[in-house]
Amino acid sequence: MRKHGLAVAGICVLLLAGTACSDTKADGGGGQSTPGASTSQSNTPGASSTPDASSTPSESAAASIAVVPAKGATSVQPDKPVTVTTTAGKLTAITLKDDDGDKVTGSFNTDKTQWTSQPQLKPGASYTVSGSAEGTDGATVPISSTFKTLKASKSLKASVVPLNGETVGVALPIQIFWNNPVKDRAAVEKRLSVKTSVPVDGSWHWVNSNQVNYRPKNYWPAGTKVTVNIDTQGVNAGNNTWGTSGRTIAFSIGKSVVSNVNVKTHTMTVRINGKLARTIPITAGKDGFTTRSGVKVIMEKFTVKRMDAATVGLKPGDPEYYNIPDVKWAQRVTSSGEFIHGAPWSSGSQGSANVSHGCVGMSLKDAQWFFNQTLRGDPVIVTGTTRHMEPGNGWTDWNTTWAAYKAGSALS
DSSP states (O other), X not given: OHHHHHHHHHHHHHHHHHHHTOOOOOOTTSOEEOSSSOEEOOSSTTOOOEEOTTOOXXXXXXXXXXXXXXXXXXXXXXXXXXXXXXXXSEEEEEEEEETTOOBOOEEEOTTSSEEEEOSOOOTTOEEEEEEEEEOTTSOEEEEEEEEEEOOOSEEEOEEEESOTTOEEXXXXXXXXXXXXXXXXXXXXXXXXXXXXXXXXXXXXEEEEXXXXXXXXSSOOOTTOEEEEEEOOTTOEEETTEEEOOOEEEEEEEOOOEEEEEETTTTEEEEEXXXXXXXXXXXXXXXXXSOOOBEEEEOOEEEEEEEEEGGGGTOOTTXXXXXXXXXXXXXXXXXXXXXXXXEOGGGTTTTTTOOOBSSSEEEOHHHHHHHHHHOOTTOEEEEESOSOBOOTTSSSOGGGSOHHHHHHTSTTO
């Protein structure tokens, strides 16, 4: 009986020893686990390993590391954060790089037991997680893991108005043009931000799935510094279209130049920083070529511009056809072809009659002075006609009420 009891005890010891030496394997959809502490695997794919609820880490234990996504994972969504977690001790250094060597920013929690990346991975890229952790036993544990992000069917990239470093007028709307349509506008808009050197109340407004604009409630304050952050790398725009890059645009607002054209009185008043600077005699569109009323914004500036009536549908032989190769001091205010420019051929009508084909004409002297005062983005407010600006015929953001403009945000 005594020998039999000893035999049973021996078997128990062997069973316990076998349990203590078993190795826990990482779930294929979960995180990398580094031995050093007791762990139990989650049944949820993508979840990192966690300590067994029935065990308590000893005061002296090796760091146990879990990385999400799992080592060797493929088709990882670029808009999901990467996490590195230790269940004992603390993380000492974490680096996340793509195959081009570009780093992904991230941050530690307060006690440095977890590091979380920004959700801005590149689609179709390979990533390496590296670093180290220190357990409560004082030993350093190296960290190394690799994974790949899914490939995008289409990329999302941005073209922007204004240019980086440009000084613009007080009415210029920020305009972002996407190379592919955006289905999930809210997801993309969350990645857009505007910072200003003085407080400004503004809103994004989706023109269509390929364009989103931003303007303040009122004109930009003169002298404001503006930074636009397009943080769209890794964003899911829908239809397997993913942001492949981000960019930052910084620009400045110049002095305030606000002009008012009164078609009925044939005058244009120009106010600079709120003070009347000049009243200019003008001529505007005649019958059949009525100048549009509304808030226009200077889009382009040309010291010399060819103006050909063929661009507005008139053909050679038509009595109204014209082709002037050297129109001076021309500033575009509509996409359809309205300009403010020097017009010496209509000097006898300036200040008294409307004889143009829709443009606002003035003397060469006044046109040059006005050209030298303005910037791309300065407003020109036209009144006195029943023909109004069509949405999208130029930079027409200011012809929409503030309430309607804000309603055009995907986050409103």
